[in-house]
């Protein structure tokens with residue numbers, strides 16, 4: 035079993051999963067392109083928030 039020190043551990047680009055150096059100008063992304071792509075995904079709503087809209091109050095009923 036080979037132990038890997040923290041300094042040898044690689045972060046991975048959230049967009050393309052490529053190993054990225056911590057010293058990268060675009061960290062945690064591997065490139066400006068991936069950084070822009072990720073931001074675009076957020077803007078497009080690709081990442082939804084679990085639980086959101088799970089309960090929508092309905093005022094059309096429930097008047098006791």
Ligand SMILES: [Zn+2]
Pocket residue numbers: 047048049050051052063064065068
């Ligand atoms: Zn990337």
